Amino acid sequence: MELKKPPLIDDEGRRLDGRGPAELRPLHIEVDVLANADGSAYVEQGNTKVLAAVYGPKEVHPRHLGLPDRAVLRCRYHMAPFSVKQRKSPAPSRREIELSKVIREALEPALFLQHYPRTAIDVFIEVLQADGGTRCASITAASLALADAGIPMRDLVAACAAGKINGVLVLDLCDIEDKHGEADVPLAMMPGLGRITLLQMDGMLTPTELKECIMLAIEGCKQIYAAQKEALRERFVRIRKEVEEAEGLEPAEGGGEA
Amino acid sequence: MTLFFNKRDLVVPGDLLAEGDYELGENVYRIGDKIYATRVGLFELKDSKVSVIALNSFYVPKPGDVVIGDVVDIGVGSWAVDIRAPRLAILRAVDALGKPFRPDKQELSRFLTVGDTIIAKVKAYDRTRSPLLTLSEPGLGKVTSGRIVRITPSKVPRLIGRKGSMISMLKRETGCKIVIGMNGVVLVRCKRPEDEELLVEAIEKIERESHVEGLTDRIAMMIRRRKGLGA
Structure with missing residues:
Protein backbone atom coordinates (compact mmCIF):
# COMPACT_ATOMS: atom_id res chain seq x y z
CA MET A 1 0.00 0.00 0.00
CA GLU A 2 1.29 3.43 -0.86
CA LEU A 3 0.60 6.58 1.10
CA LYS A 4 -0.93 9.34 -0.96
CA LYS A 5 1.40 12.33 -0.81
CA PRO A 6 -0.14 15.80 -0.77
CA PRO A 7 0.85 18.04 -3.69
CA LEU A 8 3.63 20.35 -2.50
CA ILE A 9 3.90 22.39 -5.67
CA ASP A 10 0.94 23.70 -7.70
CA ASP A 11 0.63 23.84 -11.49
CA GLU A 12 2.22 27.28 -11.61
CA GLY A 13 5.30 26.06 -9.73
CA ARG A 14 4.32 27.82 -6.48
CA ARG A 15 4.99 26.14 -3.15
CA LEU A 16 2.51 25.75 -0.27
CA ASP A 17 3.49 29.13 1.20
CA GLY A 18 3.54 30.79 -2.23
CA ARG A 19 7.30 30.74 -2.69
CA GLY A 20 9.12 29.94 -5.90
CA PRO A 21 11.52 26.96 -5.90
CA ALA A 22 14.71 28.97 -5.27
CA GLU A 23 13.26 31.40 -2.76
CA LEU A 24 14.14 31.68 0.96
CA ARG A 25 11.50 32.09 3.63
CA PRO A 26 11.21 35.61 5.13
CA LEU A 27 14.29 36.11 7.29
CA HIS A 28 14.47 38.20 10.44
CA ILE A 29 17.68 38.47 12.48
CA GLU A 30 18.46 40.31 15.71
CA VAL A 31 21.77 40.43 17.59
CA ASP A 32 22.43 41.15 21.29
CA VAL A 33 18.95 40.25 22.53
CA LEU A 34 19.94 38.81 25.95
CA ALA A 52 21.23 31.38 20.66
CA ALA A 53 23.37 32.45 23.63
CA VAL A 54 27.15 32.27 24.06
CA TYR A 55 29.33 32.35 27.18
CA GLY A 56 33.10 32.41 27.28
CA PRO A 57 35.90 31.73 26.80
CA LYS A 58 35.83 30.82 30.48
CA GLU A 59 37.20 28.37 33.00
CA VAL A 60 36.23 24.73 32.18
CA HIS A 61 34.05 22.89 34.70
CA PRO A 62 34.51 20.01 35.38
CA ARG A 63 38.25 20.66 35.20
CA HIS A 64 39.24 17.41 33.46
CA LEU A 65 37.30 18.38 30.31
CA GLY A 66 39.78 21.16 29.56
CA LEU A 67 42.32 20.62 26.80
CA PRO A 68 45.96 21.72 27.17
CA ASP A 69 46.32 22.92 23.57
CA ARG A 70 42.97 24.54 22.73
CA ALA A 71 39.61 25.69 23.97
CA VAL A 72 36.66 23.30 24.04
CA LEU A 73 33.54 24.38 22.20
CA ARG A 74 30.41 23.01 23.85
CA CYS A 75 27.05 23.19 22.10
CA ARG A 76 23.60 22.44 23.34
CA TYR A 77 20.81 22.35 20.78
CA HIS A 78 17.50 22.14 22.58
CA MET A 79 13.90 22.28 21.49
CA ALA A 80 11.46 23.98 23.84
CA PRO A 81 8.51 21.77 24.89
CA PHE A 82 6.20 24.21 23.08
CA SER A 83 8.23 24.35 19.86
CA VAL A 84 6.18 21.60 18.18
CA LYS A 85 2.48 20.66 17.84
CA GLN A 86 2.66 17.75 20.31
CA ARG A 87 4.46 18.73 23.53
CA LYS A 88 8.08 17.60 23.37
CA SER A 89 9.70 16.25 26.51
CA PRO A 90 12.28 18.80 27.68
CA ALA A 91 14.86 16.06 28.28
CA PRO A 92 17.53 15.97 25.55
CA SER A 93 16.57 13.37 22.93
CA ARG A 94 18.92 11.28 20.79
CA ARG A 95 18.21 13.64 17.89
CA GLU A 96 19.06 16.75 19.92
CA ILE A 97 22.33 15.27 21.14
CA GLU A 98 23.31 14.42 17.57
CA LEU A 99 22.36 17.87 16.28
CA SER A 100 24.37 19.48 19.09
CA LYS A 101 27.44 17.62 17.83
CA VAL A 102 26.75 18.43 14.19
CA ILE A 103 26.27 22.14 14.98
CA ARG A 104 29.44 22.18 17.07
CA GLU A 105 31.41 20.74 14.18
CA ALA A 106 29.90 23.26 11.78
CA LEU A 107 31.03 26.15 14.01
CA GLU A 108 34.47 24.89 15.09
CA PRO A 109 36.30 25.70 11.81
CA ALA A 110 35.30 29.35 12.17
CA LEU A 111 36.98 29.78 15.57
CA PHE A 112 40.60 30.16 16.69
CA LEU A 113 40.26 27.59 19.47
CA GLN A 114 44.03 27.04 19.80
CA HIS A 115 44.38 30.65 21.05
CA TYR A 116 42.57 29.90 24.31
CA PRO A 117 43.87 26.64 25.85
CA ARG A 118 42.19 25.17 28.95
CA THR A 119 39.07 27.25 28.49
CA ALA A 120 35.52 26.56 27.33
CA ILE A 121 33.15 28.38 25.01
CA ASP A 122 29.51 27.44 25.65
CA VAL A 123 26.82 27.81 23.01
CA PHE A 124 23.19 27.34 24.01
CA ILE A 125 20.60 27.09 21.27
CA GLU A 126 16.92 27.11 22.08
CA VAL A 127 14.42 26.30 19.34
CA LEU A 128 11.31 28.28 20.28
CA GLN A 129 9.23 27.23 17.29
CA ALA A 130 10.09 24.49 14.82
CA ASP A 131 8.98 24.49 11.19
CA GLY A 132 11.80 22.72 9.41
CA GLY A 133 15.39 23.88 8.97
CA THR A 134 16.04 24.30 12.69
CA ARG A 135 19.64 23.06 12.54
CA CYS A 136 20.44 25.60 9.84
CA ALA A 137 18.73 28.46 11.67
CA SER A 138 20.60 27.34 14.82
CA ILE A 139 23.98 27.56 13.09
CA THR A 140 23.11 30.97 11.62
CA ALA A 141 22.07 32.23 15.08
CA ALA A 142 24.98 30.63 16.97
CA SER A 143 27.63 32.12 14.71
CA LEU A 144 26.12 35.58 15.23
CA ALA A 145 26.03 35.05 19.00
CA LEU A 146 29.74 34.10 18.89
CA ALA A 147 30.58 37.27 16.97
CA PRO A 152 37.48 36.08 17.12
CA MET A 153 36.19 34.28 14.01
CA ARG A 154 37.60 33.47 10.58
CA ASP A 155 34.20 34.14 9.06
CA LEU A 156 30.53 33.99 9.97
CA VAL A 157 28.88 30.63 9.37
CA ALA A 158 25.65 30.75 7.40
CA ALA A 159 23.45 27.68 6.92
CA CYS A 160 20.57 26.76 4.66
CA ALA A 161 18.95 23.60 3.30
CA ALA A 162 17.98 22.61 -0.22
CA GLY A 163 15.96 19.56 -1.24
CA LYS A 164 13.56 17.89 -3.61
CA ILE A 165 9.77 18.00 -3.41
CA ASN A 166 7.39 16.57 -6.02
CA GLY A 167 10.40 16.08 -8.28
CA VAL A 168 11.47 19.73 -8.13
CA LEU A 169 14.69 20.96 -6.49
CA VAL A 170 13.88 23.70 -3.98
CA LEU A 171 15.58 25.95 -1.44
CA ASP A 172 14.90 26.25 2.32
CA LEU A 173 12.36 23.50 3.03
CA CYS A 174 9.69 24.02 5.66
CA ASP A 175 8.43 21.20 7.87
CA ILE A 176 5.75 19.75 5.54
CA GLU A 177 8.07 19.89 2.54
CA ASP A 178 10.74 18.12 4.57
CA LYS A 179 8.38 15.38 5.79
CA HIS A 180 6.61 14.69 2.48
CA GLY A 181 9.40 15.60 0.09
CA GLU A 182 11.94 13.24 -1.46
CA ALA A 183 15.16 14.69 -0.07
CA ASP A 184 16.67 17.31 2.24
CA VAL A 185 20.26 18.61 2.06
CA PRO A 186 21.28 20.92 4.94
CA LEU A 187 24.49 22.84 4.26
CA ALA A 188 26.54 25.28 6.36
CA MET A 189 29.44 27.30 5.07
CA MET A 190 31.76 30.26 5.57
CA PRO A 191 30.73 32.13 2.43
CA GLY A 192 33.56 34.66 2.55
CA LEU A 193 36.11 31.85 2.42
CA GLY A 194 34.06 29.47 0.27
CA ARG A 195 34.41 26.66 2.82
CA ILE A 196 31.62 24.19 3.60
CA THR A 197 31.43 23.19 7.29
CA LEU A 198 28.31 21.01 7.27
CA LEU A 199 26.80 18.85 4.56
CA GLN A 200 24.14 16.24 5.24
CA MET A 201 21.61 14.45 3.08
CA ASP A 202 18.39 12.73 3.96
CA GLY A 203 16.41 10.95 1.21
CA MET A 204 17.13 10.01 -2.38
CA LEU A 205 18.85 12.13 -5.02
CA THR A 206 20.84 11.32 -8.15
CA PRO A 207 24.45 12.57 -8.13
CA THR A 208 23.57 15.43 -10.50
CA GLU A 209 20.58 16.40 -8.38
CA LEU A 210 22.78 16.43 -5.28
CA LYS A 211 25.23 18.74 -7.01
CA GLU A 212 22.41 21.04 -8.02
CA CYS A 213 21.03 20.99 -4.47
CA ILE A 214 24.44 21.97 -3.12
CA MET A 215 24.69 24.86 -5.57
CA LEU A 216 21.19 25.97 -4.59
CA ALA A 217 21.97 25.79 -0.86
CA ILE A 218 25.19 27.77 -1.37
CA GLU A 219 23.19 30.52 -3.05
CA GLY A 220 20.80 30.48 -0.07
CA CYS A 221 23.72 30.68 2.38
CA LYS A 222 25.08 33.73 0.57
CA GLN A 223 21.75 35.53 0.99
CA ILE A 224 21.64 34.60 4.68
CA TYR A 225 25.27 35.70 5.08
CA ALA A 226 24.43 39.17 3.78
CA ALA A 227 21.55 39.40 6.25
CA GLN A 228 23.85 38.25 9.08
CA LYS A 229 26.39 40.98 8.36
CA GLU A 230 23.62 43.54 8.15
CA ALA A 231 22.26 42.43 11.55
CA LEU A 232 25.71 42.66 13.21
CA ARG A 233 26.19 46.20 11.93
CA GLU A 234 22.63 47.35 12.63
CA ARG A 235 23.04 48.26 16.32
CA PHE A 236 26.15 50.36 15.76
CA VAL A 237 24.73 52.09 12.72
CA ARG A 238 21.57 52.88 14.71
CA ILE A 239 23.54 54.41 17.60
CA ARG A 240 25.58 56.48 15.15
CA LYS A 241 22.39 57.75 13.54
CA GLU A 242 20.83 58.58 16.92
CA VAL A 243 23.89 60.55 17.96
CA GLU A 244 24.01 62.43 14.68
CA GLU A 245 20.33 63.29 14.96
CA ALA A 246 20.80 64.52 18.53
CA GLU A 247 23.78 66.55 17.35
CA GLY A 248 21.60 68.18 14.73
CA LEU A 249 19.42 69.55 17.56
CA GLU A 250 22.38 70.66 19.64
CA PRO A 251 23.03 74.18 18.26
CA ALA A 252 19.48 75.30 19.08
CA GLU A 253 19.71 74.02 22.66
CA GLY A 254 23.21 75.39 23.11
CA GLY A 255 22.01 78.76 21.88
CA GLY A 256 19.21 78.71 24.44
CA GLU A 257 21.63 78.10 27.29
CA ALA A 258 24.01 80.82 26.19
CA MET B 1 48.18 46.41 -2.43
CA THR B 2 44.45 47.04 -2.26
CA LEU B 3 42.27 48.26 0.60
CA PHE B 4 38.57 47.42 0.67
CA PHE B 5 37.54 49.74 3.51
CA ASN B 6 38.14 53.31 4.65
CA LYS B 7 39.43 54.27 8.08
CA ARG B 8 36.82 53.91 10.84
CA ASP B 9 34.45 51.89 8.63
CA LEU B 10 32.39 49.32 10.51
CA VAL B 11 33.55 45.77 9.72
CA VAL B 12 32.37 42.31 10.84
CA PRO B 13 34.16 38.92 11.07
CA GLY B 14 35.02 37.52 7.64
CA ASP B 15 35.12 40.91 5.90
CA LEU B 16 37.99 41.07 3.41
CA LEU B 17 39.94 44.14 4.53
CA ALA B 18 42.99 44.27 2.33
CA GLU B 19 45.02 42.38 -0.21
CA GLY B 20 48.78 42.57 -0.46
CA ASP B 21 51.86 43.28 1.59
CA TYR B 22 50.39 44.75 4.78
CA GLU B 23 51.40 44.22 8.39
CA LEU B 24 48.91 42.47 10.67
CA GLY B 25 47.53 44.41 13.63
CA GLU B 26 44.87 43.38 16.14
CA ASN B 27 41.76 41.36 15.30
CA VAL B 28 42.81 40.44 11.77
CA TYR B 29 44.29 37.33 10.16
CA ARG B 30 45.79 36.39 6.85
CA ILE B 31 45.17 33.69 4.24
CA GLY B 32 47.70 33.98 1.41
CA ASP B 33 47.86 37.71 0.76
CA LYS B 34 44.28 38.37 1.80
CA ILE B 35 43.61 39.96 5.21
CA TYR B 36 40.29 39.39 6.97
CA ALA B 37 38.63 40.80 10.10
CA THR B 38 37.99 38.48 13.07
CA ARG B 39 35.79 40.78 15.17
CA VAL B 40 33.07 43.38 14.85
CA GLY B 41 34.86 46.73 14.94
CA LEU B 42 36.29 49.75 13.19
CA PHE B 43 38.80 49.39 10.36
CA GLU B 44 42.15 51.00 11.13
CA LEU B 45 45.25 51.59 9.00
CA LYS B 46 48.46 52.96 10.47
CA ASP B 47 51.46 53.16 8.12
CA SER B 48 51.05 49.73 6.52
CA LYS B 49 49.50 47.99 9.50
CA VAL B 50 45.91 46.80 9.10
CA SER B 51 43.85 46.30 12.25
CA VAL B 52 40.33 46.34 13.65
CA ILE B 53 39.41 48.21 16.83
CA ALA B 54 37.00 45.76 18.43
CA LEU B 55 33.56 46.87 19.57
CA ASN B 56 32.88 43.57 21.39
CA SER B 57 35.66 41.68 23.13
CA PHE B 58 36.72 39.93 26.32
CA TYR B 59 39.72 40.64 28.51
CA VAL B 60 43.02 38.89 27.78
CA PRO B 61 45.50 39.62 30.63
CA LYS B 62 48.75 41.43 29.86
CA PRO B 63 51.62 41.69 32.36
CA GLY B 64 51.67 45.18 33.88
CA ASP B 65 47.91 45.79 33.50
CA VAL B 66 46.05 47.17 36.51
CA VAL B 67 42.82 45.18 36.90
CA ILE B 68 39.90 45.13 39.32
CA GLY B 69 38.58 41.72 40.35
CA ASP B 70 36.58 39.80 42.92
CA VAL B 71 38.04 37.20 45.27
CA VAL B 72 36.12 33.97 44.57
CA ASP B 73 38.12 31.32 46.46
CA ILE B 74 40.79 30.85 49.12
CA GLY B 75 43.44 28.20 48.51
CA VAL B 76 46.33 26.96 50.65
CA GLY B 77 48.69 29.84 50.02
CA SER B 78 46.75 31.88 47.50
CA TRP B 79 43.45 33.43 46.47
CA ALA B 80 41.55 32.86 43.24
CA VAL B 81 40.38 36.13 41.70
CA ASP B 82 37.79 36.67 38.95
CA ILE B 83 39.19 39.39 36.68
CA ARG B 84 36.69 38.71 33.84
CA ALA B 85 39.38 36.94 31.81
CA PRO B 86 39.05 33.45 30.27
CA ARG B 87 40.82 32.06 33.35
CA LEU B 88 40.64 32.78 37.08
CA ALA B 89 43.68 34.73 38.26
CA ILE B 90 45.85 33.65 41.19
CA LEU B 91 47.05 35.98 43.89
CA ARG B 92 49.74 34.33 46.01
CA ALA B 93 50.00 35.29 49.66
CA VAL B 94 53.62 36.46 49.22
CA ASP B 95 52.55 38.87 46.47
CA ALA B 96 49.72 40.21 48.60
CA LEU B 97 51.47 40.56 51.96
CA GLY B 98 54.95 41.44 50.73
CA LYS B 99 56.52 38.95 53.13
CA PRO B 100 56.72 35.15 53.46
CA PHE B 101 53.44 33.59 54.52
CA ARG B 102 53.25 30.96 57.30
CA PRO B 103 50.16 28.82 56.77
CA ASP B 104 50.54 27.32 60.26
CA LYS B 105 50.51 30.71 61.98
CA GLN B 106 48.28 32.93 59.82
CA GLU B 107 44.83 32.69 58.31
CA LEU B 108 44.50 33.92 54.68
CA SER B 109 40.88 34.95 55.17
CA ARG B 110 42.01 37.53 57.73
CA PHE B 111 43.49 39.57 54.89
CA LEU B 112 41.10 38.93 52.01
CA THR B 113 38.01 36.81 51.87
CA VAL B 114 35.54 35.60 49.28
CA GLY B 115 33.47 38.51 47.99
CA ASP B 116 36.17 41.17 48.48
CA THR B 117 37.01 43.38 45.51
CA ILE B 118 40.66 44.19 44.87
CA ILE B 119 42.72 46.44 42.65
CA ALA B 120 45.71 44.39 41.48
CA LYS B 121 48.40 44.29 38.85
CA VAL B 122 48.96 41.39 36.44
CA LYS B 123 52.41 39.99 37.28
CA ALA B 124 52.67 37.25 34.68
CA TYR B 125 50.54 35.56 32.05
CA ASP B 126 51.40 33.37 29.08
CA ARG B 127 47.95 31.97 28.20
CA THR B 128 48.87 28.35 29.01
CA ARG B 129 48.73 29.08 32.74
CA SER B 130 46.48 31.12 35.00
CA PRO B 131 47.39 34.80 35.28
CA LEU B 132 49.34 35.80 38.41
CA LEU B 133 48.44 38.97 40.29
CA THR B 134 50.35 41.15 42.74
CA LEU B 135 49.37 43.81 45.28
CA SER B 136 52.90 44.93 46.14
CA GLU B 137 52.72 48.41 44.66
CA PRO B 138 51.17 51.66 45.89
CA GLY B 139 47.53 52.13 44.96
CA LEU B 140 46.80 48.41 44.86
CA GLY B 141 44.80 46.46 47.44
CA LYS B 142 41.32 45.91 48.77
CA VAL B 143 38.52 48.19 47.65
CA THR B 144 36.64 49.56 50.65
CA SER B 145 34.30 52.11 49.07
CA GLY B 146 32.96 53.35 45.75
CA ARG B 147 30.86 52.02 42.92
CA ILE B 148 31.79 49.53 40.21
CA VAL B 149 30.88 50.09 36.54
CA ARG B 150 31.58 47.38 33.97
CA ILE B 151 32.33 48.09 30.31
CA THR B 152 33.64 46.05 27.38
CA PRO B 153 37.45 45.78 27.86
CA SER B 154 38.11 46.93 24.29
CA LYS B 155 36.55 50.29 25.14
CA VAL B 156 38.94 51.05 28.02
CA PRO B 157 41.24 53.07 25.69
CA ARG B 158 38.27 55.25 24.73
CA LEU B 159 37.45 55.88 28.39
CA ILE B 160 41.06 56.95 28.98
CA GLY B 161 41.18 58.98 25.79
CA ARG B 162 44.17 60.16 23.82
CA LYS B 163 46.93 60.88 26.37
CA GLY B 164 44.33 60.56 29.14
CA SER B 165 42.19 63.43 27.80
CA MET B 166 38.83 61.77 28.47
CA ILE B 167 39.58 60.51 31.95
CA SER B 168 41.14 63.80 33.14
CA MET B 169 38.14 65.68 31.75
CA LEU B 170 35.77 63.34 33.65
CA LYS B 171 37.75 63.77 36.88
CA ARG B 172 37.86 67.54 36.48
CA GLU B 173 34.18 67.98 35.64
CA THR B 174 32.77 65.66 38.30
CA GLY B 175 35.41 65.91 41.03
CA CYS B 176 35.35 62.14 41.49
CA LYS B 177 38.18 59.66 41.87
CA ILE B 178 38.28 57.04 39.10
CA VAL B 179 40.31 53.83 38.89
CA ILE B 180 40.15 52.04 35.53
CA GLY B 181 40.88 48.32 35.41
CA MET B 182 42.19 47.25 32.01
CA ASN B 183 39.67 44.39 32.27
CA GLY B 184 36.83 46.85 31.83
CA VAL B 185 35.96 47.20 35.52
CA VAL B 186 35.87 50.82 36.61
CA LEU B 187 35.81 52.00 40.23
CA VAL B 188 34.35 55.44 40.87
CA ARG B 189 34.45 57.24 44.20
CA CYS B 190 32.44 60.42 44.56
CA LYS B 191 31.59 62.73 47.43
CA ARG B 192 28.10 63.56 46.21
CA PRO B 193 25.62 60.98 44.89
CA GLU B 194 24.56 63.34 42.04
CA ASP B 195 28.15 63.39 40.76
CA GLU B 196 28.26 59.61 40.92
CA GLU B 197 25.03 59.27 38.92
CA LEU B 198 26.33 61.69 36.31
CA LEU B 199 29.71 59.98 36.04
CA VAL B 200 28.20 56.51 35.68
CA GLU B 201 25.88 57.83 33.01
CA ALA B 202 28.83 59.39 31.19
CA ILE B 203 30.81 56.13 31.31
CA GLU B 204 27.84 54.21 29.94
CA LYS B 205 27.46 56.77 27.17
CA ILE B 206 31.15 56.39 26.29
CA GLU B 207 30.75 52.63 26.01
CA ARG B 208 27.63 52.93 23.86
CA GLU B 209 28.84 55.66 21.51
CA SER B 210 32.57 54.98 21.35
CA HIS B 211 32.42 54.30 17.61
CA VAL B 212 30.95 57.72 16.72
CA GLU B 213 33.32 60.65 16.12
CA GLY B 214 33.59 63.61 18.51
CA LEU B 215 33.15 61.54 21.67
CA THR B 216 35.08 63.72 24.15
CA ASP B 217 33.27 66.91 23.12
CA ARG B 218 29.92 65.16 23.31
CA ILE B 219 30.58 63.85 26.82
CA ALA B 220 31.87 67.24 28.02
CA MET B 221 28.75 68.86 26.58
CA MET B 222 26.48 66.33 28.28
CA ILE B 223 28.12 66.84 31.68
CA ARG B 224 28.03 70.60 31.42
CA ARG B 225 24.43 70.64 30.37
CA ARG B 226 23.41 68.31 33.21
CA LYS B 227 25.29 70.38 35.76
CA GLY B 228 23.71 73.52 34.36
CA LEU B 229 20.26 72.01 34.83
CA GLY B 230 21.07 70.91 38.37
CA ALA B 231 22.19 74.36 39.46
Missing part, protein backbone atom coordinates in the same frame (compact mmCIF):
# COMPACT_ATOMS: atom_id res chain seq x y z
CA ALA A 35 21.58 40.96 28.63
CA ASN A 36 22.94 38.13 30.77
CA ALA A 37 24.80 36.18 28.07
CA ASP A 38 28.17 37.33 26.70
CA GLY A 39 26.69 37.18 23.21
CA SER A 40 23.28 36.35 21.76
CA ALA A 41 21.23 36.30 18.58
CA TYR A 42 17.67 35.58 17.48
CA VAL A 43 16.78 34.19 14.05
CA GLU A 44 13.38 33.78 12.44
CA GLN A 45 13.24 31.91 9.17
CA GLY A 46 9.60 31.65 8.21
CA ASN A 47 7.90 30.00 11.17
CA THR A 48 11.15 28.59 12.56
CA LYS A 49 12.30 30.68 15.54
CA VAL A 50 15.66 30.12 17.22
CA LEU A 51 17.48 31.84 20.08
CA ASP A 148 28.47 39.30 19.42
CA ALA A 149 30.40 37.78 22.34
CA GLY A 150 33.58 39.22 20.81
CA ILE A 151 35.07 35.80 20.08
